[in-house]
Amino acid sequence: MAIPDSRLAEALKSLVRHPGVDEGVILSTCNRVELLAQTKNASADLRDFVCTYFHVEPWQFEPHLYEYRERDAIRHLFRVASSLDSMVLGEPQILGQVKEAYATARAVGTVHSQLDLLLTRAFAVAKRVRTETAVGSSAVSWLPWRLGWRRRFSAP
Numbered sequence: 001m002a003i004p005d006s007r008l009a010e011a012l013k014s015l016v017r018h019p020g021v022d023e024g025v026i027l028s029t030c031n032r033v034e035l036l037a038q039t040k041n042a043s044a045d046l047r048d049f050v051c052t053y054f055h056v057e058p059w060q061f062e063p064h065l066y067e068y069r070e071r072d073a074i075r076h077l078f079r080v081a082s083s084l085d086s087m088v089l090g091e092p093q094i095l096g097q098v099k100e101a102y103a104t105a106r107a108v109g110t111v112h113s114q115l116d117l118l119l120t121r122a123f124a125v126a127k128r129v130r131t132e133t134a135v136g137s138s139a140v141s142w143l144p145w146r147l148g149w150r151r152r153f154s155a156p
Contacts, residue, residue, distance in 0.1 A: 001033050001050075001054050001056070001061065002028050002030075002033060003026060003028040003033060004028075005104075008026060008028065008101075008104050009104060009107075009108045011026055011053060012024060012025070012026055012104065012105055012108045012110045013108060013110065014049075014053055015035065015037065015049060015053075015110065016110045018044060018046075018048070018049045018052075019043070019044065019045075020039045020040050020041075020043035020044030020045070021037050021038070021039055021040075021044045021046075021049075022037075022038045022039060022040060022112070022114075023037065023038035023110060023111055023112050023114055023115040024036065024037045024038070024105065024110045024111075024115070025037075025101050025102060025105040025110065025111060025115060025119065026101060026105070027080070027097060027098055027101045028101070029094070029097050034080070035049070035050075036073070036077060036115065036118075038112075038114045038115050042069065046067070047062075047065070074118065077118065077119075077122050078121075078122050078125045078126070080094060080098060081094070081095055081098045081122040081123060081125065081126040082095075082125060082126040082129040082130070082135065083095060083126070083129075083130075083135065084129070084135065089135065095123075095126050098119075098122070098123075098126075099123065102119045
């Protein structure tokens with residue numbers, strides 16, 4: 001499942017029309033589609049949105065689904081924006097993708113007070129992670145080279 005950039009605005013509008021959803025952001029990358037939603041009393045069924053929007057049955061995606069609420073959702077967003085929940089730890093591209101998803105949602109009008117504050121904070125956290133830790137400081141090719149070096153020169 002993926003949502004091309006050309007259909008993201010329409011998908012966002014569909015998400016906030018879904019019962020119980022007040023605000024929404026959709027992050028669609030090469031290996032994930034994530035829905036971030038501010039809901040009314042946790043009443044929104046986002047699984048139903050996925051079924052309807054992608055024309056799929058729950059059994060087709062349930063094994064690959066994860067759902068976070070409240071603090072866990074905030075922690076997850078911070079980890080994604082900081083590139084700590086990424087196929088390549090420290091991958092700088094994911095923060096740009098989160099920022100683009102946020103910008104599109106703002107332009108379409110699906111982000112208001114709550115998600116606006118949350119995403120702004122996520123960007124600050126991501127910046128702090130990158131400046132105060134070694135995350136993302138090495139080239140992507142560094143790890144395979146270093147592992148190869150250890151194998152080649154380690155004692156038998």
